[in-house]
Amino acid sequence: MSDIIGITMGDPAGVGPEISVRALAEMSPADRDRTLIYGNLATLEAARAVSGLDIDLTGRVVDLPVENAPLPWGKLSAVAGDAAFRFIERAVRDAQSGKIGCIVTAPINKEALNLAGHHYDGHTGMLRSLTGSKAAYMLLASERLKVIHVSTHVSLLEAIRRATTERVLATIRAGNAHLKRIGFENPRIAVAGINPHCGENGLFGTEDDDQIGPAVAAAQAEGINVQGPISADTVFHRAFSGAFDLVVAQYHDQGHIPIKLVAFDTAVNVSVELPIDRTSVDHGTAFDIAGKGVVNHGNMNSAIAYARKLVAGKR
Structure with missing residues (x-):
């Protein structure tokens, strides 16, 4: 299994190219040798220039x-939306063939993606379609x-x-399996109402009693350490506090x-139960600051670190 991380640079007009080259520049030489950027070299060179970085991208880019x-x-453009799709498509094929061990995605723009004729609700739906999951x-x-x-x-309705x-x-099972994979021996799971x-x-609806409660009971019967449903206005505080x-x-x-x-700046988006591994930044294309050399790439660093953890666990 490859230990190479493949970063897809996202929408070429957004901040993805900048956070990709910034993250690459900060890596140790060993980590840089285990990283490829799937994108467009001319765009990445422009991102390197606006970021004031002195890094050689030769051999680091699937151009x-x-x-x-x-x-x-x-x-916003259909050209950019189509390019973002092609970067991801190529990385998925390389992940499926074992050339790379995990994909890390920079942000795409859903409107640009759809303008280009790629009708997905976002990365997760696209990855599910590309992998047949x-x-x-x-x-x-x-x-x-x-x-x-x-x-x-989807809409709230x-x-x-x-x-x-x-x-x-199914969601409880998926979360439990993922946490066990990254080192939690007996994950403590709460289900929000x-x-x-x-x-x-x-009094305020019967879905919690009729639909969610039975799912929790079934998971408990399988030996999963889960509680719920728990009121959403308290459960996140309890989890944040360590419960x-x-x-x-x-x-x-x-x-x-x-x-x-x-x-906000450190959370990582992880796709669970795909046949390939993928992590992502948890922010958008930020068109308002793209190309200005001011973007914070901490979220990308966190996504890469999580990806390396997944690759290490798989090996």
């Missing part, structure tokens, strides 16, 4: 063509709080519909808001 590169910073879960990891989601990029007993149970106060015995290793969030904002509050 894929982008028409009229480097593109203008901060400008039936399921993939978004896990956000920080030092003191980790959250896995039952659903992500659809998220409630998707919070079935089967799906919640979907309604205020978990429905107050039906739980992982929280199962029922929908996108329920899990994203607490993570971004406590670990």
Whole structure:
């Protein structure tokens, strides 16, 4: 199994090229030799220049063509969206063949992606399609709080519909298996309720009693150390304080808001249950600051560190 990390540089007009070259420049020589950037060399050279870096990119880049590169910073375009897709597609194929051990993705722009005819809700849906995987879960990891989601990029109405007993149970299982893989012997998992106060015995809805509670009971019967449903207005604080290793969030904002509050610059997005490993920064393309040499690349450093942990565990 390869120990090479493959960074996809994301949308060429966003901050992805900058955070990719900044992270590469900070690495030890040994780590740099175990890293490839999937992107466009002309764009990465432009990012290196605006960042004021003196680093030789020779042999560090899987160079894929982008028409009229480097593109203008901060400008939405179908050309950029198509390029972002092709960087990821190539990295996925190399991960499947064993050339690289884990993909680390810089941010893409969903509007640009769709303008280019690639109709995905984001990285996770794209990776699921490219690998033929039936399921993939978004896990956000920080030092003191980790959250896995039952659903992500869907409307709140659809998220409630998707919070079935089967799906919640599958999410619990996926989170438990992932934490065991990264070194937790007996992960302590909490499942957040979907309604205020978990429905107050039906007063505010019955989904917690009818759908989520049975999933928790089934997971417990399998020997998983899980509790819930627990009211979402307290469970994240309890986990952050050390009571739980992982929280199962029922929908996108329920899990994203607490993570971004406590670990905005360091949280890592991890795709769980794909046939390949992938981590990502937990922020967007930041078109407003792209090309200005001011972006914070700490999130990218965290995503790379998590990727190396996954590769080491796999080996």
